[in-house]
Amino acid sequence: MTAVLTLEAVSYHFPGHPTPALQSVSLSISAGRRIVVLGRNGAGKSTLLLVASGIVRPQQGRVWLHGAPVDYSRSGLRRLRQHVGLVMQSPDDQLFSASVWQDMSFGPLNLGLSAEEARQAVQEAAVLCDVTDLLDRPTHALSGGQKARVALAGVLAMRPQCLLVDEVTAGLDLWARQQVVRVFDRLVVAGGTVVLATHDLVLARRWADLVVVLHEGRIVAVASPAEVWADPALRALIAPSEAWEEP
Template identity: 55%
Template sequence: MTVLLEVRDLHFCYPGSAEPVLRGVSLHLGAGEKVALIGSNGSGKSTLLLHCNGILRPDRGQVRVAGQVMGYEQQALRAWRRQVGLIFQYPDDQLFSASVAQDISFGPLNLGLSDSLARQRVADAAALCGVTHLLARPTHALSGGEKTRVALAGVLAMEPRILLADEALSTLDPWMRLHMLAIFERLVAQGKSILLATHDLHTVRTWAERVIVMRAGQVLADAPPAQLFSDPVLLTRTGLDAVVKGVLPPDRP
């Protein structure tokens, strides 16, 4: 399997904070892979995803996309974001434009595409995400699920090979979540890779091919869900045993 995204020994501490958020994180994502990233709040999932998109620069370590070490100059970042797309938890943070069509066109135009190509990308991404009927609508008039799909279309219009989703399904109802997972399936069928940060263990078990568990800025486990959820040693090490049993350990409030 071709490795598309590789993170090597990533260390990061936010300015002004004494506590590092990432402590030597290493992981990889293969072409066409569906990987779930789980971990408690504050475990470093979002920070890791921001590194994978070049938003944050690590104190140590590197991110490779398709075997190339990524740089942080404007041109390098443009090439990076052409290949790695990131969708956020709250679509309201992502949708800046008053019009759906204009918002989706933002990424393609930033890639330097012509208006006609960008228009085509908008149409394709909208069709893939089922939001073609919303293109003329104002973004503020959309429902939560529609906003999430439009936000996804805005990222997919850049045609990334890797999609990072930071708890993008967490605010959706079960039906909309299924809809989003169906879109993810179509992307995977096109050979794209998806890294989904989530707290939903049902989605992890049923959708992911591999699960990466993080705690306190470190990767504790990286295994297929069937193996992870049946291995008592792995469950104990990752703290998932309590979640699976539905019992809080005595040392947690």
């Protein structure tokens, strides 16, 4: 089966930064997976998701969408957006419209949905993420966790097959986090794939079916949670030993 997204020997170096953010990273993202990306601060998790979403174009290597190389023209990126959505690490980088409704409508309208289709997509995503009561609010007047949920809902409104999520669970209360994980599960059951970058080891252990470990811009493991948890050398690249004890 062809992967939804494939990264082939991708490297990316932020201009002026002393070290590369990604070095020859290859990864195949198939349908129906629950993928968690682990690694320390600066390991390259966010850069990996930026490259996979087409926002950042790698200086070396290639990204493939359904077996065809990603075309970075306007129309090529629009095609990518129809399948792949990114929820960024900081919602303030993602939300730019004055109201929540406008913000969530932007993506679907931009993909070419009619006003009525976009309205439906926004309503559905708002229900899923429990933000219907926020739709008329100005985006700047939301709490951090509310912004994170709105940012996720805005991406879901585009109905991506592959959802890339950068740490969205970090600032959420436990109810919201449970709900967001249910949203991920729903997407996976429907044949979609979720790729989640996180520092939450409990979530990674319980939820992921595949763990990608990044260290200094390189992939050092693509394995099941059980395999990662059984490997002390690998664990040491991710978090201190105490962090691996289940609560």
